[in-house]
Amino acid sequence: MSEQRGAELDTDQLAAKIHVVAKGDLSKVGYTKDEARSAVAEGLHSQREGVLQLPSQEDGINMTRVHAYRERIGIPRKELRILSPDDYAKALEVVGLKRGTEGGKYLPQQDIIIIKRDPESEELNGGPEFVEGLAIHEIAHSGNERSVVVAVKPTRRLLRKSEIEIASTIGRSGFVTTKEGEAEPTGSFLEEGYAELERGRYVVEELGKPDGFGGQFLPDRASPFDQYSQRVRNNEGKVVVSLLEGAPAAAVFELIAKHDPEFVSTLRESRHSVQGLREVARRLNAVSPSLYMELRRINVKTEESYREGIQVFKKVKNILEARATSEAPKSEPPKGE
Numbered sequence: 001m002s003e004q005r006g007a008e009l010d011t012d013q014l015a016a017k018i019h020v021v022a023k024g025d026l027s028k029v030g031y032t033k034d035e036a037r038s039a040v041a042e043g044l045h046s047q048r049e050g051v052l053q054l055p056s057q058e059d060g061i062n063m064t065r066v067h068a069y070r071e072r073i074g075i076p077r078k079e080l081r082i083l084s085p086d087d088y089a090k091a092l093e094v095v096g097l098k099r100g101t102e103g104g105k106y107l108p109q110q111d112i113i114i115i116k117r118d119p120e121s122e123e124l125n126g127g128p129e130f131v132e133g134l135a136i137h138e139i140a141h142s143g144n145e146r147s148v149v150v151a152v153k154p155t156r157r158l159l160r161k162s163e164i165e166i167a168s169t170i171g172r173s174g175f176v177t178t179k180e181g182e183a184e185p186t187g188s189f190l191e192e193g194y195a196e197l198e199r200g201r202y203v204v205e206e207l208g209k210p211d212g213f214g215g216q217f218l219p220d221r222a223s224p225f226d227q228y229s230q231r232v233r234n235n236e237g238k239v240v241v242s243l244l245e246g247a248p249a250a251a252v253f254e255l256i257a258k259h260d261p262e263f264v265s266t267l268r269e270s271r272h273s274v275q276g277l278r279e280v281a282r283r284l285n286a287v288s289p290s291l292y293m294e295l296r297r298i299n300v301k302t303e304e305s306y307r308e309g310i311q312v313f314k315k316v317k318n319i320l321e322a323r324a325t326s327e328a329p330k331s332e333p334p335k336g337e
């Protein structure tokens, strides 16, 4: 069990995070917006309780170190469960999500972090420290203080998960926004990049693994991706070195941070303030005029996003190197001109 519990969240507090964006006229089905909000909050609260019942498997995992890093990067403590693969599947079922291949998830609607403790990937990656990295990645996602927006379909029946939609033009979670009518959210490359940047820093600074868990990713000395590497078993059962989806974006952020020492603190600030979010956009555009929008439109769920990410990394690297060369102190200009 975790030695300290996160803040309790009751139905009223959950309700306060919910904006009701009704599709259609709620009054026709006898719902006021407040009633709809309470019904959704009750549903989410019982899902939350269902997940929190599952036991956290923290043996051998240094949660004190994890929370010390979380505090250092200014992220409030949330409920976190490290679950066996079976319990992880149960948790997804409780909140109505399909099984995926991911190592963890931040559930913004229920405001909980769940991490899958898979013995095989732990063994491939040298032990429980690997799980700490996964926890840091999801903690980074959770440190987003903006409201969750839920659209409610008018219905008199008990609101089930299938009737609750994250939606609307004002939906935002970190860098990710979801617009009504758009199949995929926008900004996932930036969001995954931020979470992976924090995991990469934890792996290097706290775990002392500059080459990550998987070792060399590119046949290149000091590859900028090594710190994000991990070992996975591919479809043919072969163990290969792989990266999480956010790695190219994280590498872009680290590259910019080398030239702009305030960049990472600005990224962290953007979890809490709109001002910070604007500042991130401004600093990205200072590298290249439309870089922010260029990164925002990359969706990490697609195959080509990975290659696109590497291309962006190369482009940013070239721009910054050219700038460093032109800004380097030159020899004395000839006098008397």
Ligand SMILES: [Zn+2]
Binding pocket: 137, 141, 192, 195, 246
């Ligand atoms: Zn992620």
